[in-house]
Amino acid sequence: DTEVTITGEVPADATLSRGILANKALSSLANPYPVDFKFGDSDLAVQAPVGSWVHFWNQENQTWVAGGKSTKGWAAGESNKVVQAGEGFFLQQPAAAPAAAWNAAKPYTWP
Numbered sequence: 001d002t003e004v005t006i007t008g009e010v011p012a013d014a015t016l017s018r019g020i021l022a023n024k025a026l027s028s029l030a031n032p033y034p035v036d037f038k039f040g041d042s043d044l045a046v047q048a049p050v051g052s053w054v055h056f057w058n059q060e061n062q063t064w065v066a067g068g069k070s071t072k073g074w075a076a077g078e079s080n081k082v083v084q085a086g087e088g089f090f091l092q093q094p095a096a097a098p099a100a101a102w103n104a105a106k107p108y109t110w111p
Contacts, residue, residue, distance in 0.1 A: 039081045
């Protein structure tokens with residue numbers, strides 16, 4: 001077993017932008033702010049086009065778990081997924097979607 005520690009400064013910026021690749025490429029993402037968030041409530045999930053896929057790591061089973069966004073939205077497993085601070089995941093947009101950005105808003109008032 002290897003212990004990994006993620007360190008750094010707490011961002012003071014009101015928003016931070018992360019690029020999302022086009023043409024079905026996998027974009028590696030994580031919340032740029034050190035807080036947990038519910039994926040389905042995030043601007044990223046809401047603004048992702050229909051046909052997008054999100055891939056979360058299942059630590060218990062040691063596998064990637066993926067789910068797509070349909071015209072009805074994200075399934076419960078993806079929508080209710082709480083992404084832990086420092087936890088990464090992949091987002092894959094459909095082939096017709098252009099490159100985009102996730103503009104994450106700072107969810108706290110300090111600093």
